Amino acid sequence: MYSSRKLHLINPIQFFLPYYYAFSPISPYFFPSILPPFNPPILRNGSPAIIAPSILSANFADLGHDCTKKMEQGADWLHVDIMDGHFVPNMTIGCPVVSQIRGCVDRPLEPCARGTFDCHMMIMEPHKWVKEFQKAGCDLYCFHYEAAVSSVAATDPTDKETTQRTSPRQLIKYIHEEVHPGFGGQKFMASELPKVSALRARYPELNIEVDGGLGLGTIDQAAEAGANVIVAGSAIFGAQDPADVIAKLRDAVQKRRGLEAGSA
């Protein structure tokens, strides 16, 4: 399952561990057996800032234009929240809409380059949808570990490894009661940051994404913990000057990572 040091899902057919959804209390640390062998960190100035406005906070009546605009205002990626009303108590968009907005933003020429659609799959059985979303224009995927595991556990009750770790029912309960993924504008949960720090210590060169509650008031904490992919919805879309907010978020991360401000 875990065959690369890169936690990004570039190839949608391969299901690696998600590169991390910092505000889920069900983190890979609950399932240490799936982590790759520990390698002592080699500290290098890698992982430049990547700012990914979450289009959950866009004007859905003018979504294509909003996507183009955010790219013009300095975004690197767009964070595309896919919700099915089952895994999370909210619904957003499916493949037809992704395909329409893809036409408003040039597809990246290489993995993780500018224009990447970073799809946050808040859906049950994400593996069933990855190909369709790739065709529609998604470039990489962030899925919840518990959704992927629970779908395997549900479809293959003989898979001891997954069924012993968890069950769909336990996990769904846990998400609903503890996290409430599915909505923008929630309070930043600084209590989760030690997990980000632990990941950064372990993987100095990987992209580590933080999503939820990020803005000018919280970016320094996330950057300090080691996040370099910054997802922000309400803080960017709700700003008077989104370009300025994007630039400031980028500079905060670049500074912390020892990279030149303004360059990504």
Ligand SMILES: O=C(CO)[C@H](O)[C@H](O)COP(=O)(O)O
């Ligand atoms: O994944 C998400 C919700 O589940 C959103 O991407 C996230 O909440 C961004 O919104 P905000 O920056 O307003 O907190």
